[in-house]
Amino acid sequence: MKIRTAFLIVSLSALLLGQAGAALVWEQKEADLHPALTDKTAVAHFKYKNTGDKPVKITSVHASCGCTTAALAKETVAPNESGEITATFTIGERSGVQNKTITVRTDDPTEPATILKLKATIPQLLQVAPMFVRWTANDELNPKTITVDVDPEYSVEKINVTSTDKSIKTEVAPVPDKKEFRITVKPTESGRPINASLKIEPVLKQEAHKSYYANVQIDSRAKMPAQ
Amino acid sequence: MRISLVRQLLLLLGLAFLPAIGQAVYYRNSISWAQPPVDSAPVSLAQTESWGGSVLWLDARPDEQFVRRHIPGALQLNEDRWDELLRAMLVQWSPTRKVVVYCSRESCHASHEVAERLRKEAGLTNVYVLQGGWEEWETAHR
Amino acid sequence: MKVAWPVIARRTLGFAAGAVFAYAGGLKLLDPVGFASDITNYQILPWAVAVRLAFYLPWLEMLCGLALIFHRLFDGALVLTGGLMLLFIGATISAKARGIDAACGCFGSASSGLSFTWHLLLDLGLLGILMALWFWPRPRPATA
Numbered sequence: 400m401k402i403r404t405a406f407l408i409v410s411l412s413a414l415l416l417g418q419a420g421a422a423l424v425w426e427q428k429e430a431d432l433h434p435a436l437t438d439k440t441a442v443a444h445f446k447y448k449n450t451g452d453k454p455v456k457i458t459s460v461h462a463s464c465g466c467t468t469a470a471l472a473k474e475t476v477a478p479n480e481s482g483e484i485t486a487t488f489t490i491g492e493r494s495g496v497q498n499k500t501i502t503v504r505t506d507d508p509t510e511p512a513t514i515l516k517l518k519a520t521i522p523q524l525l526q527v528a529p530m531f532v533r534w535t536a537n538d539e540l541n542p543k544t545i546t547v548d549v550d551p552e553y554s555v556e557k558i559n560v561t562s563t564d565k566s567i568k569t570e571v572a573p574v575p576d577k578k579e580f581r582i583t584v585k586p587t588e589s590g591r592p593i594n595a596s597l598k599i600e601p602v603l604k605q606e607a608h609k610s611y612y613a614n615v616q617i618d619s620r621a622k623m624p625a626q
Numbered sequence: 627m628r629i630s631l632v633r634q635l636l637l638l639l640g641l642a643f644l645p646a647i648g649q650a651v652y653y654r655n656s657i658s659w660a661q662p663p664v665d666s667a668p669v670s671l672a673q674t675e676s677w678g679g680s681v682l683w684l685d686a687r688p689d690e691q692f693v694r695r696h697i698p699g700a701l702q703l704n705e706d707r708w709d710e711l712l713r714a715m716l717v718q719w720s721p722t723r724k725v726v727v728y729c730s731r732e733s734c735h736a737s738h739e740v741a742e743r744l745r746k747e748a749g750l751t752n753v754y755v756l757q758g759g760w761e762e763w764e765t766a767h768r
Numbered sequence: 769m770k771v772a773w774p775v776i777a778r779r780t781l782g783f784a785a786g787a788v789f790a791y792a793g794g795l796k797l798l799d800p801v802g803f804a805s806d807i808t809n810y811q812i813l814p815w816a817v818a819v820r821l822a823f824y825l826p827w828l829e830m831l832c833g834l835a836l837i838f839h840r841l842f843d844g845a846l847v848l849t850g851g852l853m854l855l856f857i858g859a860t861i862s863a864k865a866r867g868i869d870a871a872c873g874c875f876g877s878a879s880s881g882l883s884f885t886w887h888l889l890l891d892l893g894l895l896g897i898l899m900a901l902w903f904w905p906r907p908r909p910a911t912a
Binding site (some may be wrong): 463464466489491492493494527528529530531535594596610611612614616 | 688704705706707708709712713716717719721734735736739743747748749750
């Protein structure tokens with residue numbers, strides 16, 4: 400019994416000791432970002448303070464993906480000194496919830512690595528599904544439908560659809576009582592391979608917006624339906 | 627009190643079942659029980675080589691890395707310029723081709739994210755992620 | 769107080785082996801799907817079996833690890849973990865012999881970079897500790 404207790408105490412205290420000497424204290428280790436529709440980047444600030452009695456050197460700052468860059472204010476942090484790491488997430492044409500991590504390594508043996516988390520929720524004004532419609536060799540060229548859902552937080556009066564290929568006709572119809580549009584895609588030509596893209600532009604009260612795309616592919620062997 | 631070895635074994639084997647069943651119930655709807663989730667299939671370089679010319683390589687790395695070097699014949703598809711690159715990629719795509727996405731190394735996520743979007747948004751099947759990424763390919767083709 | 773060194777040595781070894789198993793089990797039970805695909809990479813079991821095993825094995829490892837750490841059901845845990853290690857070693861060698869480059873999968877995704885040699889050394893080391901614990905003369909049960 401005595402040995403068991405002693406053993407427990409030793410292992411527990413070993414665990415605790417590992418925590419006690421940590422010198423860099425982070426104000427927050429997680430950032431939850433909500434960029435606006437037209438933002439190109441989302442920026443997070445991670446503030447730290449050296450609460451130990453020795454200087455701590457930050458040896459590396461590494462982001463989990465090339466789309467995130469992390470800038471460091473100062474490399475060596477003196478006791479009692481504060482600073483911050485700025486992480487810039489490039490939105491590009493990403494969508495949905497993005498989770499990225501930034502690993503900060505220091506020469507502090509008690510806490511050699513800290514993982515900072517960056518979560519960015521990228522607004523999606525329009526959800527286009529499917530965003531790729533195709534007619535294969537054995538298909539008849541009957542119309543197909545694309546659904547466009549509007550983010551409930553925005554009001555889109557209408558959408559404009561333009562095709563890069565003239566033979567692809569489109570019709571837009573709003574779905575009554577729903578923040579949704581239906582695009583009917585009608586091929587009017589057969590006998591040649593067609594690759595087209597449909598540009599879907601929302602008409603918004605707010606000025607700034609961006610365009611969305613759907614793609615169309617038609618196999619040259621696909622036939623027009625019999626009249 | 628001594629518990630016989632056989633009983634100990636049975637006890638451990640049995641006890642492990644309880645949380646396992648709990649976890650399995652928790653996951654019951656989000657897991658494919660009968661078949662591997664083909665879509666998320668990571669694929670080894672050796673496997674892609676056995677597919678030969680039907681592979682459509684997609685480079686998910688940032689532009690500057692693609693410009694420096696890439697797998698011959700690879701198309702670019704990253705999320706920085708998704709709309710434009712996807713359009714170009716779909717022109718080359720056909721249902722018979724196997725799409726293999728890669729990024730820098732084993733630990734990068736870009737290839738998985740691109741593969742996921744191809745499946746979810748474009749509805750493509752036969753989308754794979756190259757294990758080890760560009761690093762693996764480069765080591766093999768030195 | 770007389771220090772019972774053999775007892776302490778046994779406890780420490782048991783703790784070390786137990787901790788490795790508990791840690792390995794814990795990491796894997798966070799990602800059952802990943803572990804299932806690691807299992808199928810060995811090309812021994814079909815997915816349907818692997819995915820069920822992926823829910824059970826991590827918990828078994830965790831439980832045996834805890835048993836080794838806290839010295840409850842100790843012999844049972846020794847036999848089970850020893851058996852598992854033999855299975856893992858067999859699978860690793862057979863995969864290598866068939867030219868499959870299987871990620872070890874021992875520590876979930878944290879081990880994806882582990883080479884074959886290290887993987888095998890780690891497995892053998894663990895097996896060594898377990899065997900030592902099994903064959904070393906056991907201290908007589910305390911009559912407290």
